[in-house]
Amino acid sequence: MAAATDTLAPQARRTRPLFPRIDGGTWISVGIALMAIAFTLGPILYLILGGFKTQNQLASDPVGLPQPWVWSNYADILTAGIFWRQLLNSLLVAVGTTVGVVACGTMAAYPLARYRFRGANALFVLFTTGLMFPLTVAILPLYLLLRDMGLVGSMWGLIVPQIAFGLATTIIIMRPFLAAIPHELEEAAFVDGVSRVGFFWRILLPLARPGMVTVGVLAFIGSWNAYLLPLLLLTSGAENMTLPLGVTVFQGRYASATTSIMAYTSLAMIPALVFFLILERRIVDGLTGAVKG
Amino acid sequence: MTTVTAPAREEGPAVDATSAAGTRPTPTGNTTRQRKDTARKWAEIGLFVGPALALFLTFVVYPVASAARYSLFKWNGVQQFSEATFIGLENYARALFGGTDPATQAAFRTAYSEPFWTALGHNFAIIGLSMAVQLPLALLVALTLNRRFPGRAIARTIIFAPYVLSEVIAGIMWLIILDPNGIATRMAGAAGITMPAGGWLESQTWGFWVVFFVVTWKYLGLAIILFLAGLSGVPQELQEAASIDGASWWQVQWRINVPLIGPTIRIWAFLSIIGSIQLFDMVWVLNKGGTTGQYSTIASFMMQVGYFRNDVGFGSAIAVIMFLISLVIALAYMAVMLRGDSNSAGKAR
Numbered sequence: 001m002a003a004a005t006d007t008l009a010p011q012a013r014r015t016r017p018l019f020p021r022i023d024g025g026t027w028i029s030v031g032i033a034l035m036a037i038a039f040t041l042g043p044i045l046y047l048i049l050g051g052f053k054t055q056n057q058l059a060s061d062p063v064g065l066p067q068p069w070v071w072s073n074y075a076d077i078l079t080a081g082i083f084w085r086q087l088l089n090s091l092l093v094a095v096g097t098t099v100g101v102v103a104c105g106t107m108a109a110y111p112l113a114r115y116r117f118r119g120a121n122a123l124f125v126l127f128t129t130g131l132m133f134p135l136t137v138a139i140l141p142l143y144l145l146l147r148d149m150g151l152v153g154s155m156w157g158l159i160v161p162q163i164a165f166g167l168a169t170t171i172i173i174m175r176p177f178l179a180a181i182p183h184e185l186e187e188a189a190f191v192d193g194v195s196r197v198g199f200f201w202r203i204l205l206p207l208a209r210p211g212m213v214t215v216g217v218l219a220f221i222g223s224w225n226a227y228l229l230p231l232l233l234l235t236s237g238a239e240n241m242t243l244p245l246g247v248t249v250f251q252g253r254y255a256s257a258t259t260s261i262m263a264y265t266s267l268a269m270i271p272a273l274v275f276f277l278i279l280e281r282r283i284v285d286g287l288t289g290a291v292k293g
Numbered sequence: 294m295t296t297v298t299a300p301a302r303e304e305g306p307a308v309d310a311t312s313a314a315g316t317r318p319t320p321t322g323n324t325t326r327q328r329k330d331t332a333r334k335w336a337e338i339g340l341f342v343g344p345a346l347a348l349f350l351t352f353v354v355y356p357v358a359s360a361a362r363y364s365l366f367k368w369n370g371v372q373q374f375s376e377a378t379f380i381g382l383e384n385y386a387r388a389l390f391g392g393t394d395p396a397t398q399a400a401f402r403t404a405y406s407e408p409f410w411t412a413l414g415h416n417f418a419i420i421g422l423s424m425a426v427q428l429p430l431a432l433l434v435a436l437t438l439n440r441r442f443p444g445r446a447i448a449r450t451i452i453f454a455p456y457v458l459s460e461v462i463a464g465i466m467w468l469i470i471l472d473p474n475g476i477a478t479r480m481a482g483a484a485g486i487t488m489p490a491g492g493w494l495e496s497q498t499w500g501f502w503v504v505f506f507v508v509t510w511k512y513l514g515l516a517i518i519l520f521l522a523g524l525s526g527v528p529q530e531l532q533e534a535a536s537i538d539g540a541s542w543w544q545v546q547w548r549i550n551v552p553l554i555g556p557t558i559r560i561w562a563f564l565s566i567i568g569s570i571q572l573f574d575m576v577w578v579l580n581k582g583g584t585t586g587q588y589s590t591i592a593s594f595m596m597q598v599g600y601f602r603n604d605v606g607f608g609s610a611i612a613v614i615m616f617l618i619s620l621v622i623a624l625a626y627m628a629v630m631l632r633g634d635s636n637s638a639g640k641a642r
Binding site for chain 2: 026028029030032033036037039040041043044046047050059062063103104105107108110111112115117123126127130132133134136137138139140141142143144145160161163164165167171196197200221224225226227228231232243244245247248251258261262265268269272273275276277280283284287
């Protein structure tokens with residue numbers, strides 16, 4: 001920064017700020033941004049507004065605002081209980097997966113980052129090959145394995161494999177993170193008589209929290225949005241399903257009640273969108289970090 | 294690394310830890326101390342890596358290896374695996390050209406081989422279209438959003454939002470929109486386009502393009518956000534210097550920003566290609582790849598045959614093919630990456 005700015009005369013900088021002039025180009029930018037926003041938001045708004053209409057309103061005026069606003073679609077779903085049950089299921093599975101991935105992944109990343117031992121690299125490579133094996137490739141044998149273990153229909157049948165498939169990303173992100181923590185800290189801790197395990201618990205974990213939040217957020221979103229595994233495992237009744245699966249079942253069962261489906265789908269979007277708004281920075285960092293790491 | 298440097302001797306993980314801790318170290322000095330240290334270290338490694346390794350081996354490695362094994366058998370997944378018939382590479386032959394048995398080859402070609410190639414063609418068409426349509430579109434939006442203007446932060450947030458929605462929920466939303474009596478028909482009608490017979494998704498000509506549109510809606514935000522992250526790493530001085538030298542905004546973008554985020558674009562391309570090969574959720578929610586498979590993917594075909602038609606052997610062969618394609622792409626990517634990085638060593642990311 002310094003080298004380049006020093007060469008600029010001060011008044012040149014004042015008269016020519018970088019880009020924020022309001023000129024034709026800015027308006028083109030705003031125009032493109034608006035088009036992108038309309039493309040993104042249009043379908044979602046249509047869905048949410050449709051939930052506030054009756055079937056007839058939707059047929060006669062699909063685009064406009066509801067006239068009058070009908071609350072019963074949303075109210076019926078929110079008072080029926082099944083939606084909340086599925087929300088809770090999704091939440092339990094996602095929290096279980098997140099805790100498991102972060103705990104197992106961080107623990108595994110610790111020796112891989114800070115111990116020197118034979119096979120350390122081979123072990124790391126083994127975990128990274130997990131990136132090459134998406135759930136889709138393993139799904140048929142995985143289903144049979146879970147069936148034989150009696151885990152079909154249970155939350156654990158979702159949580160445990162999701163932890164296993166989340167480990168690759170977690171370890172890849174956490175290893176450099178843990179390796180970057182200064183060795184002086186470790187030496188000081190050992191001089192003070194802290195064991196390596198104690199060092200991990202008392203010093204490393206607090207310092208690694210940002211990395212853990214990042215991988216946790218990724219694991220949570222992955223689990224929250226999962227479809228294939230729940231599709232095969234949770235076949236026994238809507239009250240056992242996670243939200244995405246529940247939406248498909250609702251859509252299949254009430255196929256003619258379009259506005260109810262719109263309300264159900266809109267409600268199912270809200271948790272993910274809220275989560276995203278709160279943690280946007282983390283999610284973006286996690287994605288770009290995961291991609292670069 | 295300042296951790297204890299182990300002597301080259303191998304010790305099984307988690308062995309000896311307790312016994313070493315239980316026996317008092319004799320004051321004879323270094324060797325016992327060192328051995329105790331080593332045993333303890335292996336115990337710790339076992340403790341830390343053990344749970345992850347056990348889960349990984351059981352639920353990732355074992356199923357993947359099983360898929361490779363099952364793919365060599367004729368097996369329906371219901372009977373005991375010991376009753377399955379070993380048929381070598383016949384499942385692969387069936388997928389690729391209808392199998393080697395002349396009696397069934399013609400029938401199998403229509404039933405298995407043609408749908409497989411159709412599905413695979415769709416996967417590759419989506420890859421090609423992603424590069425030809427999504428990449429320039431995402432670049433344009435990212436470069437635009439990289440400028441300062443009021444409301445930029447909100448615009449970024451909104452554009453990224455579809456990426457965090459589940460494919461299933463987004464898929465249902467599009468099912469409603471694309472319903473023959475839905476809003477898509479009405480809007481297209483206003484633009485003078487009549488709905489194809491059977492609806493947007495069921496049409497042989499429209500189905501695939503509509504699904505690609507939906508996939509673009511879902512994933513364009515990811516590309517934009519990644520490119521923006523790359524652009525934020527481009528040194529401001531460069532753009533500043535170029536614009537002072539009289540370069541127009543477009544020239545700055547084309548000559549400086551786009552080349553400098555090359556690595557980010559490559560990463561996105563890799564993610565996009567792998568994602569396109571494994572595309573499943575969205576396609577499945579949109580009527581399972583279409584009633585005639587007009588926008589099926591290899592993953593949806595695999596599920597259709599392997600799980601819902603109980604042909605685990607054949608489905609596993611498709612899974613292995615899918616994995617091999619991903620592997621080749623990953624290796625090719627690494628080769629390109631390594632070459633690219635050695636060429637551009639020292640350049641900013």
